[in-house]
Amino acid sequence: MGIQAVIIVIEGCDQAGKQTQAGLLAGALNRKGRKARVFAFPDYTTPVGKMMKKQLEGRGFEPRVFHCLAAANRWEKAGEIRAASSGGSVAILDRYRQSNMVYGVLNGLSRRWLAGLDAGLPRADVVILLDIKQKEAFRRKPSGRDPSSGTHHSPSRWQQNTGGPPRQAGGRLWTRRAQRTRCTAG
Numbered sequence: 001m002g003i004q005a006v007i008i009v010i011e012g013c014d015q016a017g018k019q020t021q022a023g024l025l026a027g028a029l030n031r032k033g034r035k036a037r038v039f040a041f042p043d044y045t046t047p048v049g050k051m052m053k054k055q056l057e058g059r060g061f062e063p064r065v066f067h068c069l070a071a072a073n074r075w076e077k078a079g080e081i082r083a084a085s086s087g088g089s090v091a092i093l094d095r096y097r098q099s100n101m102v103y104g105v106l107n108g109l110s111r112r113w114l115a116g117l118d119a120g121l122p123r124a125d126v127v128i129l130l131d132i133k134q135k136e137a138f139r140r141k142p143s144g145r146d147p148s149s150g151t152h153h154s155p156s157r158w159q160q161n162t163g164g165p166p167r168q169a170g171g172r173l174w175t176r177r178a179q180r181t182r183c184t185a186g
């Protein structure tokens with residue numbers, strides 16, 4: 001029997017170190033003789049990614065449009081992710097559908113609606129959540145946060161939407177989704 005496809009997702013708030021850990025993991029797998037490719041989302045190089053960038057930079061940030069685009073951005077890459085995770089190779093995803101769920105809920109959107117956008121995409125085998133405190137995230141990046149970020153809005157706004165501070169609410173959602181993900185990687 002051949003080696004299973006492996007998709008590893010690394011999630012977490014802004015500045016959690018996702019890119020760094022994705023790179024380290026790819027390097028470690030390469031040294032063990034496994035092919036590994038890192039995909040970072042949003043991928044701003046694609047046509048949809050360029051639209052996301054405009055949404056993040058523009059004044060008229062519209063959550064429904066942004067989260068649709070974020071899902072479409074993954075669909076643009078679905079074929080490449082499938083190819084990169086086949087035949088014993090590993091696809092490492094720096095943010096994936098879990099981000100849309102967490103930030104989407106924090107933006108006041110329904111889980112069902114958000115889940116529908118990503119339904120059918122390649123599924124993760126492992127989801128790793130890098131959990132850092134909001135204070136530490138702000139220490140690493142004090143300003144210039146984008147409008148979809150769970151640390152962008154004032155705590156009171158998030159309190160209204162989620163019943164808790166962003167990291168806590170995000171953490172709970174991320175954890176719940178991560179627990180549901182069956183771990184099949186060896």
Ligand SMILES: Cc1cn([C@H]2C[C@H](O)[C@@H](COP(=O)(O)OP(=O)(O)O)O2)c(=O)[nH]c1=O
Nearest residue numbers: 041042070095096099100103146148149150
């Ligand atoms: C991938 C993704 C990101 N996001 C949010 C998280 C961030 O606040 C924002 C931008 O992502 P981020 O990881 O901060 O990208 P970069 O640092 O390269 O600009 O988009 C979603 O809301 N849904 C998604 O599916």
